Amino acid sequence: MKPARFDYARPATLAEALALLAQPEAAVLAGGQSLMPMMNLRVARPALLVDINRLPGLGEIRLAGGVLRIGALARHAEVLASPLVAQAAPLLPQALAQVAHAAIRNRGTLGGSLSLADPAAELPACMLALDATLVVASARGERRIPAGAFFHGLYSTALAADELLLAAELPAAAPGWRFAFLEVARRHGDFAMAGVALALGPNAARLALCGVEAGQRRQPAAEAALAAGDPAAAIAALASTDAMDGPDLPAAQRRHLAQVLLRRALAQLEAADAAA
Amino acid sequence: MLPPDEPTAGITCSVNGQDIRTQVPLRRSLVDWLRHDVGLTGSHVGCEHGVCGACHVRVDGQVVRGCLMLAVQADGARIETIEGAADPLTLALQDAFFRHAALQCGFCTPGMILQAAELLAANPTPSRAEVREALSGNYCRCTGYQPIVDAVMAVSADMPARQA
Numbered sequence: 001m002k003p004a005r006f007d008y009a010r011p012a013t014l015a016e017a018l019a020l021l022a023q024p025e026a027a028v029l030a031g032g033q034s035l036m037p038m039m040n041l042r043v044a045r046p047a048l049l050v051d052i053n054r055l056p057g058l059g060e061i062r063l064a065g066g067v068l069r070i071g072a073l074a075r076h077a078e079v080l081a082s083p084l085v086a087q088a089a090p091l092l093p094q095a096l097a098q099v100a101h102a103a104i105r106n107r108g109t110l111g112g113s114l115s116l117a118d119p120a121a122e123l124p125a126c127m128l129a130l131d132a133t134l135v136v137a138s139a140r141g142e143r144r145i146p147a148g149a150f151f152h153g154l155y156s157t158a159l160a161a162d163e164l165l166l167a168a169e170l171p172a173a174a175p176g177w178r179f180a181f182l183e184v185a186r187r188h189g190d191f192a193m194a195g196v197a198l199a200l201g202p203n204a205a206r207l208a209l210c211g212v213e214a215g216q217r218r219q220p221a222a223e224a225a226l227a228a229g230d231p232a233a234a235i236a237a238l239a240s241t242d243a244m245d246g247p248d249l250p251a252a253q254r255r256h257l258a259q260v261l262l263r264r265a266l267a268q269l270e271a272a273d274a275a276a
Numbered sequence: 277m278l279p280p281d282e283p284t285a286g287i288t289c290s291v292n293g294q295d296i297r298t299q300v301p302l303r304r305s306l307v308d309w310l311r312h313d314v315g316l317t318g319s320h321v322g323c324e325h326g327v328c329g330a331c332h333v334r335v336d337g338q339v340v341r342g343c344l345m346l347a348v349q350a351d352g353a354r355i356e357t358i359e360g361a362a363d364p365l366t367l368a369l370q371d372a373f374f375r376h377a378a379l380q381c382g383f384c385t386p387g388m389i390l391q392a393a394e395l396l397a398a399n400p401t402p403s404r405a406e407v408r409e410a411l412s413g414n415y416c417r418c419t420g421y422q423p424i425v426d427a428v429m430a431v432s433a434d435m436p437a438r439q440a
Contacts, residue, residue: 101412
């Protein structure tokens, strides 16, 4: 199980990386924790690997002016351990603790997970629930895409072939907002059978799922019910999700798990409120 | 064997304290290079897609999947394999794995020990659940995991004594 042949480039500057990405069948190599398995299985056969691991500053995490900016090359382990992230986006550490395993979190990157858009991945759901803006660049220039417009469904995003994700920008958690991320997997760190990313504010809510639907989106009906203070209606609304179906896990079971997880998430926030 | 016209690149790195300057095939994984070209066969190749953890090595002090990193990416890096991991924690874990019969065939053991050492370095007093979580990315098909967790807990219990 070895990858097919490829060319390899390790640019030292962003401009150089973007020029390389304009070449046909180029692929970005970030943490490699999804791309390398796909190449070893020969599901992916890029002609050129553009290794962005040495690009300066692309992994920076900073908080300024009420905006948390996480560079695309920030490793999961770094984001998980970051005090700035814990303070400004407390949903992310909850989710990242359930992302894969320690050795994979040492290499895997935020940008890699978002660019791949695996339906079971935790971080796309978090970006939706945290109302992130994604900053992308190509040799043609830079643009900013709201998370809601970035994810286009199964392994599909707004990124053009020559574009590179540079960072995610998240509004820092506002007072009165609470966050919960819960998932069910067969083994800790395995792909989620279902997961919920919930941001609950005063008369407002943002909710996204992972491992349930093939695409990544917010759940407007459930959000409206939560904003109106009707958790039972929110849980009921998840009965009509467009859940993935398969012999290992029927759609009805994924829907059921999503409903159970939302109920638990709400109970967790309520218990935290009662303790406070 | 790769064909003679296989594209390669030059790398310079340190492996277990020894400096190496060589050419590597672009598509050779770090663990394959360590095993076939450097001759260090302590890191094992199990699933080759990041699931089993048998290929764990340390790169610049962090445990990574050796099958999901290319040898060419190790240019400039400091690599440690189980053969070179001589820190007290690793040695204590090797001893505890032996005493607790935490291995049978031994295929998963180097990966387990490197991962357990990383856990104990960050958290010297983990709960059993935390040990299980830290080792969730390492498959063992022999032991049923209980003696592995026992061994890690035993090293943890000895750590304050060793520091005193």
